[in-house]
Amino acid sequence: xxxxxxxxxxxxxxxxxxxxxxxxxxxxxxxxxxxxxxxxxxxxxxxxxxxxxxxxxxxxxxxxxxxxxxxxxxxxxxxxxxxxxxxxxxxxxxxxxxxxxxxxxxxxxxxxxxxxxxxxxxxxxxxxxxxxxxxxxxxxxxxxxxxxxxxxxxxxxxxxxxxxxxxxxxxxxxxxxxxxxxxxxxxxxxxxxxxxxxxxxxxxxxxxxxxxxxxxxxxxxxxxxxxxxxxxxxxxxxxxxxxxxxxxxxxxxxxxxxxxxxxxxxxxxxxxxxxxxxxxxxxxxxxxxxxxxxxxxxxxxxxxxxxxxxxxxxxxxxxxxxxxxxxxxxxxxxxxxxxxxxxxxxxxxxxxxxxxxxxxxxxxxxxxxxxxxxxxxxxxxxxxxxxxxxxxxxxxxxxxxxxxxxxxxxxxxxxxxxxxxxxxxxxxxxxxxxxxxxxxxxxxxxxxxxxxxxxxxxxxxxxxxxxxxxxxxxxxxxxx
DNA sequence: ATGTTC
Numbered sequence: 142x143x144x145x146x147x148x149x150x151x152x153x154x155x156x157x158x159x160x161x162x163x164x165x166x167x168x169x170x171x172x173x174x175x176x177x178x179x180x181x182x183x184x185x186x187x188x189x190x191x192x193x194x195x196x197x198x199x200x201x202x203x204x205x206x207x208x209x210x211x212x213x214x215x216x217x218x219x220x221x222x223x224x225x226x227x228x229x230x231x232x233x234x235x236x237x238x239x240x241x242x243x244x245x246x247x248x249x250x251x252x253x254x255x256x257x258x259x260x261x262x263x264x265x266x267x268x269x270x271x272x273x274x275x276x277x278x279x280x281x282x283x284x285x286x287x288x289x290x291x292x293x294x295x296x297x298x299x300x301x302x303x304x305x306x307x308x309x310x311x312x313x314x315x316x317x318x319x320x321x322x323x324x325x326x327x328x329x330x331x332x333x334x335x336x337x338x339x340x341x342x343x344x345x346x347x348x349x350x351x352x353x354x355x356x357x358x359x360x361x362x363x364x365x366x367x368x369x370x371x372x373x374x375x376x377x378x379x380x381x382x383x384x385x386x387x388x389x390x391x392x393x394x395x396x397x398x399x400x401x402x403x404x405x406x407x408x409x410x411x412x413x414x415x416x417x418x419x420x421x422x423x424x425x426x427x428x429x430x431x432x433x434x435x436x437x438x439x440x441x442x443x444x445x446x447x448x449x450x451x452x453x454x455x456x457x458x459x460x461x462x463x464x465x466x467x468x469x470x471x472x473x474x475x476x477x478x479x480x481x482x483x484x485x486x487x488x489x490x491x492x493x494x495x496x497x498x499x500x501x502x503x504x505x506x507x508x509x510x511x512x513x514x515x516x517x518x519x520x521x522x523x524x525x526x527x528x529x530x531x532x533x534x535x536x537x538x539x540x541x542x543x544x545x546x547x548x549x550x551x552x553x554x555x556x557x558x559x560x561x562x563x564x565x566x567x568x569x570x571x572x573x574x575x576x577x578x579x580x581x582x583x584x585x586x587x588x589x590x591x592x593x594x595x596x597x598x599x600x601x602x603x604x605x606x607x608x609x610x611x612x613x614x615x616x617x618x619x620x621x
Numbered sequence: 622a623t624g625t626t627c
Contacts (some may be wrong), residue, residue: 211622234622235622235623236622236623239622272623272624272625273623273624273625331623331624340622340623341622341623341624342622342623343622344622377622379622379623380623380624382622382623383622383623383624384623386622386623387623387626470622
């Protein structure tokens with residue numbers, strides 16, 4: 142695809158007109174400068190494919206961090222009519238409820254100078270990390286059924302973190318409508334040993350600090366101040382969510398044929414929301430959503446413990462509280478304004494973040510005036526961002542924005558570029574102490590493997606679908 | 622993303 146195939150809507154928004162079997166146009170959020178990289182990938186074609194799906198409302202949307210994914214593009218947002226529309230596992234992704242928690246402390250950067258190595262080591266020893274990591278917290282299948290019903294509440298009830306965390310998690314850390322009977326024995330078996338584990342790939346736990354504030358009023362509402370020590374936890378539903386997704390694909394493939402849904406790409410396999418197959422996936426997916434909420438809640442607890450041990454300070458002095466937690470691989474029923482009327486729709490966000498406007502009841506009371514916090518991790522070496530949602534996002538993107546930097550290099554290309562280098566040492570020279578479980582992951586995750594997240598965030602700000610609040614910079618990190 | 626899986 143070339144830029145000639147796009148119609149310019151404004152400086153940060155482009156449209157692929159409806160053509161062929163597309164039911165709606167596709168819209169890409171990006172600045173002109175970002176277009177060549179976006180168009181060099183198959184992701185725009187995937188956004189067009191999504192526009193073919195039954196019941197899609199308004200547009201097939203793609204955020205500036207879009208790139209190629211399974212069926213739907215990563216960075217894709219699509220809402221479907223509850224009567225005529227579909228639910229698709231490819232529109233959620235393999236890592237169901239992959240998401241990000243931001244924690245902020247009472248500490249200033251200067252207070253932990255020289256302690257980063259100890260702190261990161263303690264974190265690495267406290268949070269199981271890497272492919273197949275598990276074992277810290279093992280639960281029976283019966284207990285796991287409670288986990289998938291209760292989400293983060295399950296973790297808090299068992300002493301992992303506090304009640305006050307729950308208010309600051311999207312959906313308060315638990316969604317309704319889960320169906321534990323829709324989850325396979327294999328998924329339960331995989332999930333039983335993986336609560337409180339980080340995983341691998343782009344998942345990480347990072348200690349950083351507030352480096353810049355763009356919006357003092359919003360930063361103050363979120364309790365953020367310059368040089369404040371922060372923690373970002375990025376992970377998902379581990380083998381449990383993966384298995385739920387995998388189990389559903391075969392079922393969806395058959396359902397597509399049964400209901401006569403014609404697809405431009407088999408990976409868009411889906412079923413009508415109202416069908417038994419659609420309901421089964423929704424029930425199982427919601428179990429995985431809650432599993433991920435419980436997972437991040439347990440990790441947050443281990444993080445607090447590690448801080449206390451490494452810094453030899455009491456919890457009140459460290460003061461690590463949850464600023465907010467977002468999901469960025471999820472499908473949810475939400476009420477949006479469609480053609481001037483409030484309507485409940487099924488929003489798929491795959492590598493995209495909810496970004497609700499000021500005033501929404503879904504936002505914690507303390508933040509309601511400034512909008513929903515949106516947490517955008519960058520790469521290991523540069524920076525991450527805190528944004529807030531806007532009214533424009535409610536009107537244009539079903540209350541959604543970007544989710545991260547987006548890959549610039551494939552894993553294979555990144556590994557090739559990292560050959561002969563010592564990535565840990567390079568990052569240490571930049572003042573970032575990293576412990577990685579495997580050298581391979583560290584190589585795949587070199588900063589150059591990612592686009593500059595500031596460009597992504599600026600495109601969303603320019604389009605008006607979120608506002609910049611603060612920039613965070615890394616000091617230490619653990620990786621799978 | 623996942624973990625060694627027809």
